[in-house]
Amino acid sequence: MEISNTFIYVSLTLWQIGFIIGILLRLFYKDDKKTKEVFTNRTTPKAVEVELPKQKKVGHIEVETKKNIMLQKPTNSSIKSDEVIVGKVVTQKEKLKQLRRG
DSSP states (O other), X not given: OHHHHHHHXXXXXXXXXXXXXXXXXXXXXXXXXXXXXXXXXXXXXXXXXXXXXXXXXXXXXXXXXOOOOOOSOOSOOOOOOSOOOOSOOOSHHHHHHHHHHO
């Protein structure tokens, strides 16, 4: 019985608060009829048709390419690099630091 009474009191107070807020909003945020009349008396701008220049359609472009594809495996493979980094690198940050230093 006590829970239903508190529920009724809480719901009534919430309804009253909502009703009061609604009244206050209507009082302070009225639509002014004068502003509506000012906007309705204005003339609307007329639409102007403008011809845009026609764009040329770009078709497919053919490009000749020469490919030298070897089907045989290479007989010798040797890759030489100019840079030699001395020392053991543990992390990526240290590797970047060493690469910056040279």
